[in-house]
Amino acid sequence: MPVQALPELASVPWRQPTDARWLRRWARIWHAWTLLYTVPFICAGVGMIWLEPLATPVALAALAHAWIIPELYAFRGASVVRPKRPRANGGEAPAFPGEPVAQGLLGDLLGHEERELQRDTGLALQHGELGVWLLGEGGALLVSPGGRRVHCFCVQAVDRDLPPSDRIAHLLLALRVDEEGFATVANHAFAGAPWRVARRLPRRMRPALDAARRAAG
């Protein structure tokens, strides 16, 4: 009766399974891509200063591009776990009245340390075969074994009216059923060094990434 494959995989039949090999390949691609759009700006900036010191302002703009573009990609990656607010009706976003109670279900699914970490940071830590996961209400971070690479995934429970903790609980249950299926259904948004993602995480969430790196190392 139990079926281990995630049923949601039926909605993405064209995707390759996101296994450890797939993740390593995408980490290398993201690394190469980062070098590809960073190194030319650095070379141009340095070259301009070397050839004509008066071109320093333009060179600084090129160097700024070399800094800003990777930061924007890292921001995109970190944004997957940023708290999602309900769509407001013109005014300030309303709070989730069911959230304190929803913490009960999520708390029951987590161990003591993970529960404390989730309450402090908003992210639920889960050990897996692919690495150590951090689940937020609208996305997940995967710290690869060794702790030197973070993959960022956009993934969420389809019911947008759920309180944040319920949304995390539903993701956690899906992850526990089929880790590779979970990663396959999710949209891969970014891969890079943990420090790049940590800089763009809300301050409250950073200890969770530190804990995941320690657990993955």
Add this chain to the structure above:
Amino acid sequence: MDGTGHTTLAEWSVEDDAAFEAAVREFAGQQELGYIGTVPDRPGKAKHVRELPRDADMVILRRPIAGG
């Protein structure tokens, strides 16, 4: 949702056929609403079930997930 964050939809025991049949009907109704049956397994693991397992201690219904 009750004060613990859970909503109990049905309770059954291995011996109680009537309660189990009622739970099966409730489970099927929730599946039609799009919920997916999940049975917590060993620590950090869970199983997806299409039919209500009579001997399970607890079955949790979750919403489907999708890439954002």
